Amino acid sequence: MRGIQTIVGLAAALVALGTGAGCQAGAGHASGPSSIPAAEVTRILDQAEAAAKRIESLLRVDGSGKKQTCRMHIMVVDREGELVGRRSMADAWVGSISIAHAKAFTALAFSSNENALTTRTLGPLTQPGGPLWNIGNSNRKTGLIEFPGGMPLYRGNELIGGIGVSGDGVDQDEEVAAAGAKGFEAPHAIRVDTVTKNGVPYTK
Numbered sequence: 579m580r581g582i583q584t585i586v587g588l589a590a591a592l593v594a595l596g597t598g599a600g601c602q603a604g605a606g607h608a609s610g611p612s613s614i615p616a617a618e619v620t621r622i623l624d625q626a627e628a629a630a631k632r633i634e635s636l637l638r639v640d641g642s643g644k645k646q647t648c649r650m651h652i653m654v655v656d657r658e659g660e661l662v663g664r665r666s667m668a669d670a671w672v673g674s675i676s677i678a679h680a681k682a683f684t685a686l687a688f689s690s691n692e693n694a695l696t697t698r699t700l701g702p703l704t705q706p707g708g709p710l711w712n713i714g715n716s717n718r719k720t721g722l723i724e725f726p727g728g729m730p731l732y733r734g735n736e737l738i739g740g741i742g743v744s745g746d747g748v749d750q751d752e753e754v755a756a757a758g759a760k761g762f763e764a765p766h767a768i769r770v771d772t773v774t775k776n777g778v779p780y781t782k
Contacts, residue, residue, distance in 0.1 A: 729759050
């Protein structure tokens with residue numbers, strides 16, 4: 579029962595954020611230079627691209643039917659929700675450009691210094707009848723994504739941004755995002771799966 583109450587409480591908090599976030603993802607934070615230095619953005623993008631080049635694609639094969647590795651769009655947003663990094667691999671789906679951006683924004687917009695969730699987290703909460711059903715109608719400028727591939731980025735205990743990856747199966751997207759976030763992971767204590775005792779997922 580306590581686990582259910584925790585999930586409902588989380589959902590209520592996200593609804594409150596969703597109705598007020600919109601273009602104000604960085605409200606309450608000083609404007610100015612990105613919270614992620616350029617060198618760190620490059621590191622995140624490099625780590626993610628290297629992972630994409632070694633992970634077998636769910637869908638891609640060559641002309642002989644041989645499995646290929648992933649081709650991804652990788653996006654990084656800062657604490658204000660502004661796009662500060664993009665890496666687009668050759669032949670990655672054009673439709674994945676906006677999805678990757680929205681994944682990065684979603685993970686950033688609904689995480690904080692006291693809670694961390696991913697785009698996978700939103701999936702089970704946003705199904706018909708779920709506590710966050712229709713949250714996708716909020717934050718329309720950038721859009722929200724309710725399936726895996728977006729993760730928040732932290733420096734120690736401080737939220738600094740988000741990474742979004744799109745271009746293959748969602749599990750492949752998430753694996754690449756996690757590789758990009760290496761060294762910038764959320765503190766374990768504030769991850770949604772820890773807080774809800776695995777009642778809500780963080781990653782697969």
